[in-house]
């Protein structure tokens with residue numbers, strides 16, 4: 592695909608954008624020398640905040656200022672916990688984010704849970720449910736007036752009358768973050784018990800249960816039902832929906848072991864609603880892209896932490912009448928993502944759960 596062309600005001604052959612927003616993933620800040628990860632990939636801790644600062648500077652200066660930014664999780668690295676630097680490092684990154692002229696929606700990844708408990712996160716500045724569109728609460732039968740009632744961190748908002756953004760919690764089913772005595776932890780273990788898994792063995796990619804690893808997670812039944820309700824409303828209201836979570840949900844949209852435990856169930860939910868346009872994830876630092884058989888675009892953003900000096904990894908999404916234009920910076924490619932009608936068949940044959 593050739594370079595998508597836009598003029599200084601974002602207009603293109605697709606018209607003028609309804610709105611724009613920023614996306615960024617896996618900043619993983621730590622005051623630590625650069626070095627190899629356990630996966631033998633290079634991690635540039637010295638660059639993570641510089642890259643974030645550059646992204647904010649660019650977003651602040653854009654002709655059409657992004658309405659919001661989706662921060663796709665892993666904002667600070669798990670190694671902060673060992674040095675008892677979790678709170679100080681988080682404060683340092685959030686102070687930088689305060690210089691942005693638009694709100695950030697924070698998503699929680701595995702590194703949030705290496706540093707903090709779920710209870711801590713719920714009361715922290717990384718809980719951005721206050722940005723949800725409360726006027727829509729009455730439209731969600733299961734939300735009971737507020738997302739505060741939920742045992743998972745997910746919400747939605749409508750930045751334009753015909754568009755909705757849904758933030759999902761891909762560590763709702765997880766052995767990270769929840770107290771061992773909690774119902775959520777029990778349900779997560781029950782899920783794993785019903786599957787073949789062993790956290791001590793990393794099976795080859797593509798074999799049964801290869802993705803049932805501690806650093807992945809999934810969506811519980813309640814969250815799936817809530818998501819289905821919100822999407823049903825969006826279908827009826829003629830909205831286009833963009834969903835964001837930390838973990839990729841399509842086996843072809845990632846390169847490594849990063850895949851939600853119950854990706855099949857999540858995919859089936861998304862694919863049963865015509866409103867869904869795109870799913871944004873992070874987690875797999877090498878990035879990925881796949882357009883599934885229902886026309887849903889799966890974008891896995893390259894990770895800031897694995898972006899060498901002189902590069903970066905973030906993007907601005909221009910939301911047009913006929914599609915989304917992802918204008919990538921650094922390692923993130925430019926892509927035009929057209930909206931498309933549903934096809935009859937479904938590709939969940941690849942999905943084991």
Ligand SMILES: Nc1ccn([C@@H]2O[C@H](COP(=O)(O)OP(=O)(O)OC[C@H](O)CO)[C@@H](O)[C@H]2O)c(=O)n1
Nearest residue numbers: 628629630669701702806847848849874875876877
């Ligand atoms: N070979 C390895 C490497 C790591 N682990 C353990 O897995 C956990 C998560 O690793 P980490 O690198 O911190 O996860 P990220 O979310 O930063 O990155 C995911 C990558 O993008 C995957 O490609 C941690 O507990 C490690 O100790 C391991 O068991 N074996």
